Amino acid sequence: xxTESTSAILRxxxxxxxxxxxxxVECLNQNTSHSFPNALKQGYREDEGLNLESDADxxxxxxxxxxxxxxxxxxxxxxxxxxxxxxxxxxxxxxHMGFSNVxxxxxxxxxxxxxxxxxxxxxxxxxxxxQNVRSLTIFIEDNQSGSDVTxxxxxxxxxxxxxxxxxxxxxKIEDH
Amino acid sequence: xxxxxxxxxxxxxxxxxxxxYSPTRFQAQADAVNLICGAKTQSNPENTVxxxxxxxxxxxxxxxxxxxxxxxxxCMHGLEIGGEMNLAAGIQVAQLALKHRQNKKQQQRIIxxxxxxxxxxxxxxxxxGKKLKKNSVAxxxxxxxxxxxxxxxxxxxxxxxxxxxxxxxxxxxxxxxSALSDVLLSTPIFTGDGEGGSGFAAAAAAAAAGxxxxxxxxxxPNLDPELALALRVSMEEERARQEAAAxxxxxxxxxxxxxxxxxxxxxxxxxxxSASESENKKDDMMDDENALLQQALAMSMVDPDxxxxxxxxxxxxxxxxxxxxALALQFSMQEDAKDQSDMGKLLADQSFVSSILTSLPGVDPxxxxxxxxxxxxxxxxxxxxxxxxxxxxxx
Numbered sequence: 001x002x003t004e005s006t007s008a009i010l011r012x013x014x015x016x017x018x019x020x021x022x023x024x025v026e027c028l029n030q031n032t033s034h035s036f037p038n039a040l041k042q043g044y045r046e047d048e049g050l051n052l053e054s055d056a057d058x059x060x061x062x063x064x065x066x067x068x069x070x071x072x073x074x075x076x077x078x079x080x081x082x083x084x085x086x087x088x089x090x091x092x093x094x095x096h097m098g099f100s101n102v103x104x105x106x107x108x109x110x111x112x113x114x115x116x117x118x119x120x121x122x123x124x125x126x127x128x129x130x131q132n133v134r135s136l137t138i139f140i141e142d143n144q145s146g147s148d149v150t151x152x153x154x155x156x157x158x159x160x161x162x163x164x165x166x167x168x169x170x171x172k173i174e175d176h
Numbered sequence: 177x178x179x180x181x182x183x184x185x186x187x188x189x190x191x192x193x194x195x196x197y198s199p200t201r202f203q204a205q206a207d208a209v210n211l212i213c214g215a216k217t218q219s220n221p222e223n224t225v226x227x228x229x230x231x232x233x234x235x236x237x238x239x240x241x242x243x244x245x246x247x248x249x250x251c252m253h254g255l256e257i258g259g260e261m262n263l264a265a266g267i268q269v270a271q272l273a274l275k276h277r278q279n280k281k282q283q284q285r286i287i288x289x290x291x292x293x294x295x296x297x298x299x300x301x302x303x304x305g306k307k308l309k310k311n312s313v314a315x316x317x318x319x320x321x322x323x324x325x326x327x328x329x330x331x332x333x334x335x336x337x338x339x340x341x342x343x344x345x346x347x348x349x350x351x352x353x354s355a356l357s358d359v360l361l362s363t364p365i366f367t368g369d370g371e372g373g374s375g376f377a378a379a380a381a382a383a384a385a386g387x388x389x390x391x392x393x394x395x396x397p398n399l400d401p402e403l404a405l406a407l408r409v410s411m412e413e414e415r416a417r418q419e420a421a422a423x424x425x426x427x428x429x430x431x432x433x434x435x436x437x438x439x440x441x442x443x444x445x446x447x448x449x450s451a452s453e454s455e456n457k458k459d460d461m462m463d464d465e466n467a468l469l470q471q472a473l474a475m476s477m478v479d480p481d482x483x484x485x486x487x488x489x490x491x492x493x494x495x496x497x498x499x500x501x502a503l504a505l506q507f508s509m510q511e512d513a514k515d516q517s518d519m520g521k522l523l524a525d526q527s528f529v530s531s532i533l534t535s536l537p538g539v540d541p542x543x544x545x546x547x548x549x550x551x552x553x554x555x556x557x558x559x560x561x562x563x564x565x566x567x568x569x570x571x
Contacts (some may be wrong), residue, residue: 029310032341055340056310096280098311 013073016157017042024065028099031055036062045154052152058143060150061099065135069162072130074122076156077113083151084118086144091137092130102139122158181224181241181282182216183270184209189231189261191292191321196351201321204356205289206252211357212287213248215366224282226273227251230266231259231292237269241277261292267304271313284313287365290331291321298330305337314343316365320356362412418476
């Protein structure tokens, strides 16, 4: 029964691209010619040649608000082998963070990306921490090779929205 | 109309007592600060400006970013001069103040007035610049006061490190007769604000220059900010060129040949710019233009010549002599390629041209090379008029 419900949740998860509030998305330390739409937006991120690149140093801070409350299940970060991100910290519901206050509070989750992750293998997050997410801040601390520029080719956020999940979940369980 | 929060870093170090900027460096700086605050708040009412001092006992924030102009002007009173400017600390405190701004949607900008010497290393300044860029803070530097090779180099490096897409600028203001605020008016620090700021600046310039009414050109900011901007910019350019012309005239008075060529070149520039001024005006009243240009000349020339003296110079058609000059003249005309309906008239007005000549010290109107120039100028604008006439017909 529990496996049924967990797989039900997995089946229901969607790409949260549609729920991103694009007017509020900010990215600090991005190279203006290689900006965040290259990694986040529908058409751009499929293009292998278009990357989000960092500017002054290798760290990146991406703030993504959502149009409604969501639960985040997993995340896919694709990038080149050398300059792809390695240590990624996620913060939920913290507005307008800067590089100076990333260390002020503990992240909701810390990911260390392996080369497989950079190929597209999703990283499952600590689901309990991401139950009630209004905004997500992705802090890329360093990259695989330690170079000065971090490149991100694609970011996919997978999860469910709060309103719709419960109904579907209930239905599935009732069927069995 | 960019929504912006600005922190202005003032230098109140001992070096500000110097009087090479009138009345003192510190007072010139205070005037410039007032001007900037006004321009920022006018270009967007939601903009906020804050002020801090870099020298004295230590870096001190006088007023946190606010849109209340009165508060800012009030805090500039009773500031004491002393100590040494601490550039790095000043910028870092400014960055912190901006971080805690109330409206997070505002872009962050720091304006630094660097008068005293800079004791920090270039490396340290570059690191600070990179940090500012990382946090998307723009930086404008006004380099005045102490002139020092290393200081200029360091400040240039700092701005280069911060600069992202031309949002950061550095302006060097040498000591001289023109006020610090006036020089800043034409820099990207002001004009980067857009048209609202320039409208304010134009009105301020009128007040500073002792204009008759509140408006410089009888049209100005409230009705037509773009026109005001164009008029103001061309006025500044013309003034600067005429000052250069006056200086050149004084310097080259010994050499005849070299002198007359330089005179002709600068004079052609003068005519070019006064032509551009006239073409910018929508009002086609010849009298108003003349009067205004006379006023502009009078302001910059030592010996104002308001009466238009009719001169009977022989306008012989020997234009072929001065080919290079004619070419230069043609180029300067082409650069002002807009509706030049009045330009032909203006140049054809010999009396006006002659009045310029007589008011230029050191120019002898009876000099044959000057006469040749006048003749060649006659031919050039007539050709241009023919080109422009069909264009105007198309419109």
